[in-house]
Amino acid sequence: MNRLDDDKIRLLLVDDEDGFRKIITKRLAKRGINPFQAASGEECLNILEKEPMDVVVLDVKMPGISGIDTLKVIKQEYEKIQVILLTGNVAVTDGIEGIKSGAFDYLTKPVEIDHLVNKIRQAFEIICLEEEKQKELEYRAKLEKKMIDTERLISLGTMSTGIAHEINNPLAIINESAGFMKYILSSSEMSNIPRKDALMMGIEKIEKSVKRASLITHQLLGHVKKQKSLLSNVDILSLLHETFGLMEKDIKDKQININWEIDNEKNIVWSDPYQIRQVLMNLLSNAVHALKENGSITLSTREIDDDIILEIKDNGVGIPRENLGKIFDPFFTTKSFDEGTGLGLFVVHKILSGLNGGIDVTSTVGKGSCFQIRLPKYDKSNG
Ligand SMILES: Nc1ncnc2c1ncn2[C@@H]1O[C@H](COP(=O)(O)OP(=O)(O)OP(=O)(O)O)[C@@H](O)[C@H]1O
Ligand SMILES: [Mg+2]
Known part of the structure; x- marks a missing residue:
């Protein structure tokens, strides 16, 4: 592990001997690790309730709750924390019992500081690896779900x-x-x-x-009949203006404010203007429908690598969490027979997939919704 990461380690040093704690703390600080301190098992558990920790260096022989019992509580309540035990030089059995109870390792006193620092680094490395593994698992699960949905x-x-x-x-x-x-x-x-x-x-x-x-x-x-040959330079900003033009009456009637946060240079994509117009129409009409009088729609674009991201945000009624997974399904609608068919977002999703783009949504009931459209700047299929 990189020594530069030492200052990221959240360490708690638990020992009832004040002098020992002070010396170790000072020596650790010299090596870039600044530990929290506790003088007993009780104090240790109190601190853990308030402060997130990575590694606990724990004396075994302490008055009150013993080191081993403290370790057992830590392992039960804070699975991810790694514990290094400090045992007396004649009490190796304590160390072995500690490992059986989930300690990362044990060191015998008197402690050689570099040895302790190495152990702390190893314990932290394990935590980092596990976090990465966890993140990867979550990412994979998310990806799989998205694939199944798609x-x-x-x-x-x-x-x-x-x-x-x-x-x-x-x-x-x-x-x-x-x-x-x-x-x-x-x-x-x-x-x-x-x-x-x-x-x-x-x-x-x-x-x-x-x-x-x-x-x-x-x-x-x-959108099915449209051919690839229709691809051209699409200026998202002017398409948005055009689309709003078609909805002028609704926007005026509801006195909706439109906030333009569009970067003039970051809104051109090589794509199919006909299909993108339909995407914008469907999303903007949903936003307008979701708004009460004097609501607002904020439009912004940004660039990420070879993609343009267009964000359409409204401060309307929002979408309940239980509906978020369904809104892209065909015929899912919360609108009345005359107001909607439930196909708008389904078509949007289908068009964007066809254009090698994508769509994401975040929404909070009562606060509003934000649809993020991703479009590649260039036609990836032609290399
Ligand atoms: N901006 C938004 N704010 C709140 N709810 C929304 C928003 N956009 C979509 N929804 C919800 O998602 C549902 C599905 O939207 P979708 O556009 O697919 O169909 P629709 O608007 O009901 O009908 P239409 O086919 O006429 O578009 C809507 O009925 C609504 O409940
Ligand atoms: Mg709609």
């Missing part, structure tokens, strides 16, 4: 776009037939038929439902 969405996507495609034809026929029935019903020969109004209402209901179903199939199929 795979699930991809297969749902394939299935639902397939269905959308199949449904388009019958929908067109239903719509045409409804229109034809309306036409016949409006002719003079039908002017006196009984319950004409009820029939007309029924046809209009059919037309309204067909319209909604078409909206769904168009959302699903809208």
Whole structure:
């Protein structure tokens, strides 16, 4: 381990002999390690309740709670702390019992300071390795979950776009037939038929439902047909302006503030403007919908390596934790029949995956949501 890391070690030195503690503390300090001190097992446990520690150097023979009992409590309550025991030179059995109870190692008194420092470093190294291992495990679990989510969405996507495609034809026929029935019903020969109004209402209901179903199939199929050849330099800033232009009425009605924190130079990507416009439209309309009057939307961009990150943040209603895992699913919506289909974010996710980008979300109920879109600056598929 690097000696430069010595000052990061949080060490607690526990010994009832004041003189011994002072000398060891001074010598450790000279080597860049500044320990906390405790004069008994009780004091040691009190300190551990308040201060996070990495390594405890613990005298075995102490009045009150013995070193071994203190060790047992430490190992039970603070799994990650490594303990080095200090035993009298005739009491090797204490050391062995200590190791059985989970001590990292033991040293016999009188202690050779460099030997102690080496042991402390070794113990700290183990802690660091374990932390790294833990982090890697967490990272892997997160990655796996993301992969499963993505795979699930991809297969749902394939299935639902397939269905959308199949449904388009019958929908067109239903719509045409409804229109034809309306036409016949409006002719003079039908002017006196009984319950004409009820029939007309029924046809209009059919037309309204067909319209909604078409909206769904168009959302699903809208981006599928687009070819790679449509890639060009996309200026995210002007696309955002364009998209807001389409939503001007809602923004004015709700008196929404837009905060622009966009770096003029960091918002150009080589991508498909048509698809990105759809992504922005879907995300911004969600943000506007989530806001009450006088709410605000903050837009910012930044660059990370070869990616541009666009952040769309609103201070609206927020998304409950239990919904966060579902919002990218097709047809998940908390909106009423007239307000939403639940396809907006699903399509956003699908488009961004197709463009080698991605999306992340953080949200707190009552405080707002933040969607982060990642887009590669260049077309990675062409090298
Ligand atoms: N900015 C946001 N703030 C709060 N909730 C949001 C936000 N964006 C999405 N949601 C939640 O995620 C759900 C799914 O969003 P999504 O855009 O996929 O569908 P939708 O908006 O309900 O319908 P549409 O298909 O018309 O977009 C929403 O119903 C809403 O509950
Ligand atoms: Mg939406």
